[in-house]
Amino acid sequence: VKIPSMSYPVERTTLGNGLRVVISPDRAAPVIAVAAYYDVGIRSEPEGRTGFAHLFEHLMFQGSATLEKLAHFRYVQSSGGVFNGSTHLDYTNYFEALPSNALERALFLEADRMRSPRITEENLANQLAVVKEEIRVNVLNQPYGAFPWLTLPPVMFDTFANGHNGYGDFVDLESATVQDAASFFERYYAPANAVLSVGGDLDPDETLAMIERHYGDIPGRAAPRRPDFAEPDLTGERRVRQVDALAPSPAVALAWRVPDPADLAAYLPYVVLAEVLTDGDSSRLRQRLVQGDRIVTSLSGYLGFMGDPFDVRDPTALLLSAHHPQGVAVDRVIAGIDEELRRLADDGLVAGELARVQAKIAAHALRGVDSVLGRTLAMATAEQQRGRAELVGELPGLIAAVDGAAVVAAAARLVPPRRAVLELAAGGAQ
Amino acid sequence: VSTPTAVVPGLTAARSPRKLTVAQRTLATDLRVLVVRRATVPLVEVRLRVPFAGRPADHSAKAAVLAETLLSGTAELSTVDIAAALQEIGGSLNVGADPDRLLVSGNALAAGLPRLLEILDAVLTGAAYPMEDVVGERERLVERLHIARSQPGVVAREALLGRMYGDHPYAREIPEPAAVAAVTRAQLRSLHRSRVVPAGSTLVIVGDVSPGRVLDRAEATLSGWDSAAKPQAAPRLPKLETGPVLLVDRPGAVQSNIRLGGAALPRRDPQYAAMQLANMIYGGYFSSRLVENIREDKGYTYSPHSVIEHSSAGSALVMEADVATEVTAPALLELRYELGRMATLPVDAAELESARQYAIGTLALSTATQAGLASTLTSVLASGVDVEWLREHTARLGAVTVSDVQQQSARFLAPSALATVVVGDASATGLALSTLDEVRTQ
Numbered sequence: 058v059k060i061p062s063m064s065y066p067v068e069r070t071t072l073g074n075g076l077r078v079v080i081s082p083d084r085a086a087p088v089i090a091v092a093a094y095y096d097v098g099i100r101s102e103p104e105g106r107t108g109f110a111h112l113f114e115h116l117m118f119q120g121s122a123t124l125e126k127l128a129h130f131r132y133v134q135s136s137g138g139v140f141n142g143s144t145h146l147d148y149t150n151y152f153e154a155l156p157s158n159a160l161e162r163a164l165f166l167e168a169d170r171m172r173s174p175r176i177t178e179e180n181l182a183n184q185l186a187v188v189k190e191e192i193r194v195n196v197l198n199q200p201y202g203a204f205p206w207l208t209l210p211p212v213m214f215d216t217f218a219n220g221h222n223g224y225g226d227f228v229d230l231e232s233a234t235v236q237d238a239a240s241f242f243e244r245y246y247a248p249a250n251a252v253l254s255v256g257g258d259l260d261p262d263e264t265l266a267m268i269e270r271h272y273g274d275i276p277g278r279a280a281p282r283r284p285d286f287a288e289p290d291l292t293g294e295r296r297v298r299q300v301d302a303l304a305p306s307p308a309v310a311l312a313w314r315v316p317d318p319a320d321l322a323a324y325l326p327y328v329v330l331a332e333v334l335t336d337g338d339s340s341r342l343r344q345r346l347v348q349g350d351r352i353v354t355s356l357s358g359y360l361g362f363m364g365d366p367f368d369v370r371d372p373t374a375l376l377l378s379a380h381h382p383q384g385v386a387v388d389r390v391i392a393g394i395d396e397e398l399r400r401l402a403d404d405g406l407v408a409g410e411l412a413r414v415q416a417k418i419a420a421h422a423l424r425g426v427d428s429v430l431g432r433t434l435a436m437a438t439a440e441q442q443r444g445r446a447e448l449v450g451e452l453p454g455l456i457a458a459v460d461g462a463a464v465v466a467a468a469a470r471l472v473p474p475r476r477a478v479l480e481l482a483a484g485g486a487q
Numbered sequence: 488v489s490t491p492t493a494v495v496p497g498l499t500a501a502r503s504p505r506k507l508t509v510a511q512r513t514l515a516t517d518l519r520v521l522v523v524r525r526a527t528v529p530l531v532e533v534r535l536r537v538p539f540a541g542r543p544a545d546h547s548a549k550a551a552v553l554a555e556t557l558l559s560g561t562a563e564l565s566t567v568d569i570a571a572a573l574q575e576i577g578g579s580l581n582v583g584a585d586p587d588r589l590l591v592s593g594n595a596l597a598a599g600l601p602r603l604l605e606i607l608d609a610v611l612t613g614a615a616y617p618m619e620d621v622v623g624e625r626e627r628l629v630e631r632l633h634i635a636r637s638q639p640g641v642v643a644r645e646a647l648l649g650r651m652y653g654d655h656p657y658a659r660e661i662p663e664p665a666a667v668a669a670v671t672r673a674q675l676r677s678l679h680r681s682r683v684v685p686a687g688s689t690l691v692i693v694g695d696v697s698p699g700r701v702l703d704r705a706e707a708t709l710s711g712w713d714s715a716a717k718p719q720a721a722p723r724l725p726k727l728e729t730g731p732v733l734l735v736d737r738p739g740a741v742q743s744n745i746r747l748g749g750a751a752l753p754r755r756d757p758q759y760a761a762m763q764l765a766n767m768i769y770g771g772y773f774s775s776r777l778v779e780n781i782r783e784d785k786g787y788t789y790s791p792h793s794v795i796e797h798s799s800a801g802s803a804l805v806m807e808a809d810v811a812t813e814v815t816a817p818a819l820l821e822l823r824y825e826l827g828r829m830a831t832l833p834v835d836a837a838e839l840e841s842a843r844q845y846a847i848g849t850l851a852l853s854t855a856t857q858a859g860l861a862s863t864l865t866s867v868l869a870s871g872v873d874v875e876w877l878r879e880h881t882a883r884l885g886a887v888t889v890s891d892v893q894q895q896s897a898r899f900l901a902p903s904a905l906a907t908v909v910v911g912d913a914s915a916t917g918l919a920l921s922t923l924d925e926v927r928t929q
Contacts, residue, residue, distance in 0.1 A: 058575065058576050058596050058598045058599045058602075060577070060596070061596065063528065063529075085527050085855075086504060086505070086527075086851070087501070087502035087503065087504055087851065088851065088852055088855050123494050127774075127779060127783060130773045130774050131774045131841060132495060134772055134774045134841060134845045135840065135844050135845065136844060137844045137847055137848015137849065137851070138845075138848055138849075138852075139852065154852055155848065156498075156501055156848050156851060157501075157502055158498045158499045158500060158501040158502065160499075161496040161499070162495060162496045162497070162498065164496075165494075165496050182786070183784070183785075183786045184786070185786075186785075186786025186787070186811075187782055187783075187786050187788075187789055189811070190742070190787070190788050190789040190810065191790075193789075193809070193811065194742060194790070197741050197742075198639055198741050198742040199638065199639070200634070200637045200638060201634075258502065304634075305633050305634055305636075305637040306630065306633065306634060336574070337570045337573065337574060337579065338558075338567055338569070338570035339567045339568075339574055340570075347623075347627070348566065348567075348620075351623050351626065351627075354630040354631055355631065380630075380634065382630055409571070412575070413571060413574035413575040414574060416574060416575060416577035416596060417574045417577050417578070417579070419596070420530060420578065420594070420596050421577075423528045423529065423530055423596075424528065424594065424858065426528065427528045427530070427856045427857055427858065428852075428855065428856045428859070430852075485637055
């Protein structure tokens with residue numbers, strides 16, 4: 058089966074205030090999506106304010122220049138649409154998908170909060186309570202809730218930016234003030250620090266006119282310089298054991314640094330490698346640890362601590378994580394992984410292995426951009442981080458072009474001295 | 488909320504979604520095949536739904552192990568061969584079981600569909616359930632069930648289903664680890680012969696394909712999957728005992744998982760659209776009374792919601808709110824207050840209009856992708872209505888009145904019509920809960 062690529066039309070422009078805009082028409086269904094991406098995320102949080110980027114994301118839904126609290130939700134949903142926002146290591150996004158007759162309304166709603174969110178003591182207290190419940194439901198009251206996305210970065214990294222808890226400590230969250238929020242907005246939510254991505258059932262010229270109408274007069278201010286978050290690679294294994302009081306059985310996660318995602322030629326072999334190791338029953342580690350040795354009950358491998366290889370900047374990692382029964386020593390699991398990595402590095406890929414994994418990754422990438430919303434979001438990240446929204450259609454072809462030797466060379470880099478290991482001990486074992 | 492509406496742009500004329508054209512054929516084996524062309528990406532989505540209701544106490548355990556091992560090889564192919572063959576076409580197949588059905592969900596690059604159908608046929612007609620795989624998958628499933636049961640959401644789900652369904656198989660959605668450990672290879676082979684059969688089964692295919700050719704291909708490939716066996720119907724549901732609040736103790740829990748459950752109308756009921764909108768106004772979307780009250784006003788919870796779940800023996804209304812331990816009783820009070828308001832007072836016309844537009848808009852969004860359409864079609868057909876139902880549902884939603892909503896609210900959203908389960912720290916929540924209602928601690 059030949060791997061297909063897609064070619065999505067992209068029109069881009071930059072407004073006078075510095076806002077970068079990408080528009081991608083697609084008339085297949087009467088649906089549009091609007092996404093605003095701000096170039097600030099967990100890594101940019103000030104010390105003593107862990108979790109602030111995410112708390113601030115919540116505050117952006119609490120009313121804006123002309124809209125009272127609750128109005129944003131109501132306007133989107135009563136127009137037949139859905140909305141959300143999310144906070145990542147390197148960006149924070151806000152988005153809506155709606156019937157195409159609500160395009161201008163959606164642009165207005167997004168522009169209104171880029172102009173000025175309404176952040177009050179009352180809204181801050183309310184959303185602080187909501188965020189605490191979010192952290193309780195996903196982490197504090199949930200076995201494996203922080204594993205490994207919050208617990209492995211501090212093992213691997215030394216700087217506050219890369220290693221701290223992005224959901225936030227309650228003490229830090231409770232210290233946040235309205236003034237903190239105002240300064241954060243002023244600094245990071247400048248039009249010039251954002252990308253607006255609009256896709257779906259629309260006319261590009263009309264859409265651009267609407268964007269000019271609603272965004273054009275938002276005053277420009279300088280975009281902050283993005284700090285260099287680089288850290289040196291590990292030179293000796295780091296290993297930490299943590300007890301999860303709720304977990305009934307143990308788990309382990311391993312991570313190795315990978316090349317800067319900006320350098321796709323160097324980075325993509327690692328994307329392929331993660332799938333060679335862990336995708337499906339024909340993958341190397343499942344065959345070895347799950348079906349063969351039967352010492353692992355579930356296994357995953359991926360790039361980026363939050364699971365998406367294409368929405369993260371340097372420094373980042375390839376992660377392998379495995380759940381194993383209490384009776385299985387963690388060193389057996391790690392030894393099995395090491396042996397399989399060495400076997401791949403020494404003996405190379407077998408016939409057909411590369412092509413089938415490439416087909417699988419390509420199909421997965423295409424599936425992710427079938428929805429107008431999924432595509433509009435992927436284009437926003439690609440434009441923000443690479444200036445290339447077109448990447449979302451080109452990715453299957455790029456994956457198909459990855460050389461087997463590069464994948465094998467990547468496997469040879471996953472050696473013990475370069476890795477961070479987090480052992481999760483089962484505090485809830487019966 | 489009063490916003491100067493003059494500044495918010497109005498909606499322009501809506502464009503209708505394209506007409507849903509479904510090619511279908513019922514094969515001689517009784518398998519029903521439906522194909523929709525959607526060429527948005529060069530992929531194809533496949534859903535095979537096999538009715539799988541069963542009465543024995545260990546049925547759900549057997550079904551769960553069968554789901555884990557259906558793809559574990561045939562006489563010719565090993566687990567690894569099947570997985571590799573799927574990867575070659577950029578594809579995957581997943582098998583899941585619930586008390587109503589076995590569902591094989593898959594996808595692939597569109598050009599790989601013939602191969603995907605061959606693999607499907609190979610396991611439907613020749614799944615071997617190799618001893619080694621059965622033992623391995625059974626062990627893994629037991630381990631994963633232990634992990635699942637450490638999650639408060641799963642504990643709460645199980646307690647609510649037990650409360651709503653008693654001895655009915657729907658109470659055993661999550662199988663017992665001990666029952667799973669006892670499942671044998673012979674039982675799986677026998678279950679496959681008697682229950683993995685085309686009668687009553689539906690195959691939905693959506694993607695960048697030619698429907699006529701796909702129907703021919705599906706018929707040619709799958710005609711060997713044949714059996715005289717017929718599916719069984721799920722038993723009738725027991726009468727719901729709303730009873731005292733069931734408090735499941737989870738010492739030290741920092742949150743309480745509040746669950747309310749009751750009956751709901753099935754899709755085929757003429758009043759279903761009214762009930763759907765009543766639920767939406769109560770807690771079915773973000774702009775609902777429940778979210779605006781206990782999240783956006785009081786900050787008790789992150790993501791409270793109320794959903795309608797459809798099963799063949801009857802639909803259910805399920806409400807969920809995970810709240811801070813110290814506000815457990817106040818949160819339950821608000822859940823019930825909002826229910827009482829729905830049941831006894833008419834909703835505002837604007838609330839109804841908002842819920843209506845949301846229901847219509849999100850139906851269009853969810854059927855705009857290949858995967859969304861395949862899943863929606865599969866579940867709609869499973870509720871005993873036809874494709875026509877999907878085409879006409881927007882018009883039905885459009886016709887619902889305030890009075891229709893109130894009638895359904897009084898029936899289904901009355902506080903007296905729902906059973907209540909709370910999973911949390913009993914020592915910290917029990918006393919306050921008992922000021923609201925009778926409480927039984929477990």
